Amino acid sequence: MNVQDIGEQGLLAIVKRFCPSEVVGDDGAIITAKSDGSLVVTTDMLVDEVHFSDRTTSASDVGWRATAANLSDIAAMGASPLGITVALGLTGDTPVSWVEEFYRGISECLEPFNTPIIGGDVCQSKVRCVSITAFGQVNSQYAIRRNTAQAGNAIMVTGVHGDSRGGLELLLKPELGESLTEAQRDCLIQAHQRPIPRLDAIAILQEMLPDGVVVAGMDSSDGLADAVVQICQASQIGARIEKHQIPISDALKLLVSPSQALDWALYGGEDFQLVFSLPLPLAEELAEKLGGGAAVVGMTSPDSQILLVDQTQPQTDTILVLNKGFKHF
Amino acid sequence: MNVQDIGEQGLLAIVKRFCPSEVVGDDGAIITAKSDGSLVVTTDMLVDEVHFSDRTTSASDVGWRATAANLSDIAAMGASPLGITVALGLTGDTPVSWVEEFYRGISECLEPFNTPIIGGDVCQSKVRCVSITAFGQVNSQYAIRRNTAQAGNAIMVTGVHGDSRGGLELLLKPELGESLTEAQRDCLIQAHQRPIPRLDAIAILQEMLPDGVVVAGMDSSDGLADAVVQICQASQIGARIEKHQIPISDALKLLVSPSQALDWALYGGEDFQLVFSLPLPLAEELAEKLGGGAAVVGMTSPDSQILLVDQTQPQTDTILVLNKGFKHF
Structure with a gap:
């Protein structure tokens, strides 16, 4: 079964399984930061056949690596992660299992750090592409x-x-x-x-x-x-x-x-x-x-x-x- | 002149012209939020030939519309914007002027709201794609x-x-x-x-x-x-x-x-x-x-x-x- 068979609503149902329920359903997600911290933001884009390929990388590893790269940037700023957003462009012939495995890889990478997926977008694309943005917070003295x-x-x-x-x-x-x-x-x-x-x-x-x-x-x-x-x-x-x-x-x-x-x-x-x-x-x-x-x-x-x-x-x-x-x- | 002629460093030099100098140069950007606010996050992805096209939309309008859609989501949550990140996937034959106009459109949309571009990524792609993530803050009572x-x-x-x-x-x-x-x-x-x-x-x-x-x-x-x-x-x-x-x-x-x-x-x-x-x-x-x-x-x-x-x-x-x-x- 491919994503064109289940459509946007079907895809969103899959995505929601990987997000905390309280952050889904509005135009944006609301999260609470500690009062004394500065906000740290980092973003990465990955494109099929440039940064990953079905021939060499499983969907779950694509999800893991994209997430790890962003959390590493958060660590590099001395910050602790608050959450990530995931924007995903998919070709219609992408298997639904690829999407599920991709989000599973993201979740497995996030899990030890108690970091939620707090938002995202899923859209049609002529080439599979992923953009992850991670947010963290840091006390200024530790930046x-x-x-x-x-x-x-x-x-x-x-x-x-x-x-x-x-x-x-x-x-x-x-x-x-x-x-x-x-x-x-x-x-x-x-x-x-x-x-x-x-x-x-x-x-x-x-x-x-x-x-x-x-x-x-x-x-x-x-x-x-x-x-x-x-x-x-x-x-x-x-x-x-x-x-x-x-x-x-x-x-x-x-x-x-x-x-x-x-x-x-x-x-x-x-x-x-x-x-x-x-x-x-x-x-x-x-x-x-x-x-x-x-x-x-x-x-x-x-x-x-x-x-x-x-x-x-x-x-x-x-x-x-x-x-x-x-x-x- | 196309982006393949100026490479990643050339592209980053263009991007930096549109960002506050203090947020460029690290793995992530640091911004300060008011202490009493919750953080609001929203993200959108746009793909060439799906959401925009050179035939019908100028580069500056692509930038404006992508930004406006995200700021509208921030407004829809009752929040005020703190900044946006811009991840951009580009084909090698994209004219450099397209990239400049795209960022100009983003900046023109952001300008009345004193909202900076606080981070981003530029990468190679087989199709032009854009992912914008916007952050805002809102006092819980106004969410x-x-x-x-x-x-x-x-x-x-x-x-x-x-x-x-x-x-x-x-x-x-x-x-x-x-x-x-x-x-x-x-x-x-x-x-x-x-x-x-x-x-x-x-x-x-x-x-x-x-x-x-x-x-x-x-x-x-x-x-x-x-x-x-x-x-x-x-x-x-x-x-x-x-x-x-x-x-x-x-x-x-x-x-x-x-x-x-x-x-x-x-x-x-x-x-x-x-x-x-x-x-x-x-x-x-x-x-x-x-x-x-x-x-x-x-x-x-x-x-x-x-x-x-x-x-x-x-x-x-x-x-x-x-x-x-x-x-x-």
Whole structure:
């Protein structure tokens, strides 16, 4: 059965199953925010055959990933999520089961964070497309921005990098995974299909953050290198990232060569970890509390150079660059 | 020059011209809401060749209409707007001038309401598509819902109906407008191309609303009949709408027959007026303050019948129905 068989009312009945009853039925949804918070808003659009494809991505994974990307942006601002809206353009021949699985993936991603779908739109389209907008709230003192990093602070990451790109490779070429355990293969594939937004790290950071300390940061959705460069350029400082401190999973090390793993960690993207700049003692404390690959990867510097360095081979310094290849027209 | 010639960075540079500088450059935008308000959220998706077309709609009108539809939903909830996000999917051969005009249309619609674009996304797509999400805030006592209407109250509208559909007809068949003045033709075409969200009516309503009076309502984007039926069904009451009290502009009366004008007023849609149910004396006071076609059009009733009545011809009562034809797959 396709969406053209059940029409708009049939589709809305499906959508409503995934929304709290009190937010459905009006022109807009009403939610209550805490009184002392600023509102954080982020939005993403995904299009069939550009950002996903039935050949490589299940409907539930499309829903999960689109949701995770938005919640990751909320986390990257230091905020906690209040809700999301989902606008969905569908071709008439889209199977109804695709729509149900898509919303199921969204709900599964939202569930651990008690975050509701608070509104949306379903419309006809010549190509399947999804636009998710997420809202969160943050106390001003905890807001994380890119342009507030200071020289002499640590740069830390909340977890391993490169696994998402490794998982994609494993999906494309399963034979590469023969030397990995099943758990290792699952770990890489989950990193690609079901990335987990690091809202947990924000909660832990805010618990331990002394008054007056400003944390700069963003997420690593476009790669670790891109995040470091964006933060440094926005803050008009430089950085030295220590090659051997970049956390790379054992699974990825088994899958590909060290240089390939490093390249994917820096430029693979879609790991959806958080990249922070904050005083070194705090960074070390946070990394220890988070565990699971969280690590200090370098320091900011007062110059404008953003370098990948290897303390054992000083002549091999390379310049980190923005991820130019990720989105294009 | 097309968007594929300037790439994502070029596009973002255009988008940034239309956004406040303080909200650009992070993973999300931060805005401050008043401390005593609930948050209202609404979202709409529009797709090329389904909701708009280069053949009939300029880029600036696409931007204006998409924005107006969302602000109208904010008004329909009794809220005032805080900002919007704009997600835009573009084909590579979209002219850069289309993108600039599109954002210009959005900005022109937002300008009278001091409402910023606070975020967005631009991505590649096989078909042009737009998703706008609007946020507003409302004090709980002023929130307007569909399901709170009570029997024995008035139903009022904030202005004339049918002009948007009339304007579309005039664009499709200019020869029909020969008996109209230029001002009348402009009025109909503006109603179609540049509808004005009735946020002004919300401000006036809230100024005069006594404590404890609940106003039910929604906008008439899918037609006046649809709005009346939705309010009545959600509130489990009926209504009598008096045919001769439905405000129809002189221009529309000149353009088409009385029965055609009435049909468009009821089912044409896209007038983006507000339809309220509230105590009769307040409804009459509000209609008088608003002027410009605002009128009490009928009364709610304790039964479940939703009728269009003509007091001079009681045998001609007809049943009002939901607008089923407007969106389909």
